Amino acid sequence: MIIAVASGKGGTGKTTVAVNMALVAGSVRFLDCDVEEPNAHLFLKPAFQGEIPVSVPVPVVDTKKCTGCGKCAEVCVYHALAVIPSPDKKPQVLVFPHLCHACGACSLLCPEGAIREEQRSIGVIEEGVCGKVYFVHGKMNVGEVLSPTIIRRVKERIDPDALTIIDAPPGTSCPVVAAIKGVDFCVLVTEPTPFGLHDLTLAVDVVRQMKIPFGVVINRAGLGNDAAEDYCRTERIPVLVKIPFDREIAVRYSSGETLADKSLVMAKIFSKLYQNICQVKNEADRRS
Amino acid sequence: MKVCVTALGPKEDSEVDPRFGRCRFFVFFNLHTREVEGVANPNIESSGGAGIQSAQLVASKGAAIVLTGHVGPNAFKTLSAAGVSIFTGATSTVKEAVAAYEAGKLTRAIAPDSASKSGMGR
Known part of the structure; x- marks a missing residue:
């Protein structure tokens, strides 16, 4: 199964969700497709084996x-x-x-x-291993614009027999479409703020048009208002999990630490997320 | 000799548009006959390459000089290749910009003075 993590708004927690889900999911391929500003390697810390030019x-x-x-x-x-x-x-x-x-x-x-x-040359691809995770990311040269080209090259590393997690770029334009095209499921990460909700609705339009089964993760739950959750209820979009608005998470994030392997509460949240994805995906398969 | 002024309207008393590639109108002014011709810029909504397209339009109309506010790198390269001189810092109306040029008050650009895409969405 290929799962993409996207958001619409930047900074909602795509990388946090993607990285920590990878840690609880066992043997996975992790593809950081935010080639304009890849950052998942800061948390997973893979040992890269050279670079491949694009x-x-x-x-x-x-x-x-x-x-x-x-x-x-x-x-x-x-x-x-x-x-x-x-x-x-x-x-x-x-x-x-x-x-x-x-x-x-x-x-x-x-x-x-x-x-x-x-x-x-417009960029490079780097790959390496970190624990049970096979890690790949693309890095676009500063000033270049053809990120979809690099994203497609990163996605050539998808192993159809393994679980692949894609960390998508923010926004709703060409790079996002390139990153989530052909995936089996898309997780949309949002935050309970007016800005988070606004961009979530744009991202929902994209995944619906691309006919990709999807669900929402509400990050920083407890902050802001209930509008994002109300929207999901009205639109019949499954809320996969909520991640609490917690200072401890921010402290860990800011020092490049992961969550699911350090705290039982967090491990449970991300395991639940993966289980819920499988469940929602199965239901979507049954309907179609 | 023909001068091209970037403007918000097609006339001699139209205000100068400080953008080059995405200006609303190109006003061509013949310095000898004092004839004026306003041409609407078809490249305003272009997603990219507006400066290049506009530079080609201006060159094809036979202008030897461009008077504008600012010029980006691609437009600068294209205009220079076409042998068109660029004078930046034009303000007020088309007529006054031409008068300022004739009085030697505008400076000739020797390099682009704004970034790609900076005329977008205005």
Whole structure:
């Protein structure tokens, strides 16, 4: 089974939930897909075995073959190419690598065959072991934007026969969709605040549209109001577990410590979470 | 010689729009004939590459000079390649920006002075 942990709002406790569930679930694959700011390794502390580069093809124009027809700029929906006319010499082709989404249209459609592709590094993948957890994460270079490409590469490490836990990025846009696409279950972590609830409703829209069975974890329960729980009740969304608003948790988190292996109460909460996920997933399977 | 001023409207008395790539209008001003032509910017809602697209539009209209508030890196690169000079710090109306340019009061940009995407959502 592949379980993704997402949230909508950032800082609700995705990594706390994902990491501690991994600790109680036994032998798991853990994929940190928040490639813009991976942090699960700070808690699980895997021993990494080197890094694997992730690169994307970008166009390189052969100025000798190029006639300046402008086809490449015309077909590029991301405006990564510009063809600049010149009164006295041949038009000049400008390439903006950071805007390129590596679709390959320009090199495919250039009538002169003047565009070849060169690999440009955008990040790395690191993997390693920590106890019973096989850990993988992606790290995108600062200033890059193609996180879905790195996320898909991290997800190549999914073992269909093992339990895989994916720590998804925050938000509800392309990186989140890339991270949770194809998973069996999605945990949405929220907090009982107006902001937490607002972004939860956006995340719910995403998982519903993607037809992924899901449930909610209310973190920092006791803080704020009951609006998130009321929303779940009205929308018939299962609340999988509630994690109390507790100073001790914050203290442990801030020093990079895990919870489920240090406290029996916490171990119980995360075991219960995993059990409830299996139960909700089974019910969803039966209905479909 | 044709000057292009980024503006909030299509006319000579329209206010200068400080953004380049996502300005509302490009007002082309012919310094010899004093003719004015306003063109709506089709790149305002572009998700990316607005500066590049706008720079190509301005160059294709035959402008040799751009007067604007700020210019980003991609627009700067494209305009420079097209041989268009950029003068930043333009304020007030199109007419006054042209007058300031003619009086030598605007400075020629030798590098971009704003970040990518900074004209978005305004």
